[in-house]
Amino acid sequence: MxxxxxxxxxxxxxxxxxxxxxxxxxxxxxxxxxxxxxxxxxxxxxxxxxxxxxxxxxxxxxxxxxxxxxxxKKLNMIPEKFVNRTGYNFNDEIQRVVAKFDSCIDGDASLRVIQQLKDISRPSEISGVAPEAKVRTRGRPTLGDY
Structure with missing residues (x-):
């Protein structure tokens, strides 16, 4: 069987x-x-x-x-290899970003661009802080809130 x-x-x-x-x-x-x-x-x-x-x-x-x-049926959780079916050349776009970064005079703007690129390329190392806990503004406070 x-x-x-x-x-x-x-x-x-x-x-x-x-x-x-x-x-x-x-x-x-x-x-x-x-x-x-x-x-x-x-x-x-x-x-x-x-x-x-x-x-x-x-x-x-x-x-x-x-x-x-x-x-x-179960879903297949193994990601497939990326295949560019659009015909769009991503390398040209990356070269434009690099050229724009090199021509940037403002140091703060270049640091912001670097931080955004790090967040995209390495999401596990994001330097952001966790959002604050929501403060309850309605209703009667419970004993644990004092």
Whole structure:
């Protein structure tokens, strides 16, 4: 029975595997009378119902991932490699920023530009301070506020 879930492990949530496992338990009832199925799991949750699972079990093939509704699939958290599909040349824009920075006479303006570029390139090293806690201005103060 583990072969039934071969394509699903790691791509769908554990709850889906549990729901399908529970539905496989109903397959034995469907062997006798296919009308009993009712396709509740398919209509309510977008998952294969007992009579569909019966066919996969008979053939002995794993359940395809396409049978699972998109809602139940896990997101891929691995970022894809950036591909510039716009045709825009970012290097030209960077060269313009460097030229503007070199021609800048004001020292304060150049420091602000450097700080903004650091914030963009290294967000873990942002020198900003955390926002202050909100002060409650309405209502009666609680005992802990005194």
């Amino acid at each position: 583990d072969g039934l879930y071969y394509f699903l492990k790691g791509y769908v949530y554990q709850k889906v595997l549990k729901l399908i496992r529970d539905e496989v338990a109903h397959v034995e009832d469907i062997w006798k009378d296919p009308i009993i199925c009712g396709c509740v799991l398919r209509t309510n949750r977008g998952l294969p119902c007992a009579h569909e699972l019966k066919m996969d079990i008979l053939v002995g093939s794993p359940m395809p991932l396409e049978d699972i509704h998109v809602f139940w």
